[in-house]
Amino acid sequence: MESKLLTVVVLMAILMAEGVTSWTGEIHGRVVCDVCADSSIGPEDHVLAGAEVAVLCITKSGEVLNYQAFTNSNGIYTVAETMPESERWDACLARPISSFHNHCTHLGDGSTGVKFSYEHPSGYSHAVRPFVYRPVKAPVYCI
Numbered sequence: 001m002e003s004k005l006l007t008v009v010v011l012m013a014i015l016m017a018e019g020v021t022s023w024t025g026e027i028h029g030r031v032v033c034d035v036c037a038d039s040s041i042g043p044e045d046h047v048l049a050g051a052e053v054a055v056l057c058i059t060k061s062g063e064v065l066n067y068q069a070f071t072n073s074n075g076i077y078t079v080a081e082t083m084p085e086s087e088r089w090d091a092c093l094a095r096p097i098s099s100f101h102n103h104c105t106h107l108g109d110g111s112t113g114v115k116f117s118y119e120h121p122s123g124y125s126h127a128v129r130p131f132v133y134r135p136v137k138a139p140v141y142c143i
Helices: 004-018
Strands: 022-033 052-057 066-071 078-084 089-098 105-109 114-117 124-135
Touching: 022 052, 022 089, 052 078, 066 078, 089 124, 114 124
Parallel strands: 022 124
Antiparallel strands: 022 078, 052 066, 052 089, 089 114, 105 124
16 A cells, blocks of 8 residues: 555656646536437436447547446446646547447437537536437327
């Protein structure tokens, strides 16, 4: 334990001595089941826990970073990274990969992916609009 702490302290001292400033970014969003497939989120709809989302980002230096995230029990996924300011995210693409829900497995209209520029300063978060899955067949009460 002490050797890990010493390693962290030494690493931080080296980075600070070289004048490297760090940058932290975060991307988050929700995945929802549109039960009635009516393109509006209502009381019959619910979040999808365990849905998979991919986030692809290009840094200012041109490096491509690929992240994989799964939604929590509130249907929210989060991707976060800390890196040197010179290497920060420039542009990203978030896209749904799969829903593991038994009935809500078809992507809704406009849920194929979202491209965006990441222009936030360190410590801020970018919210992506919700990704929507629909059931193969809407329940009778929706008609």
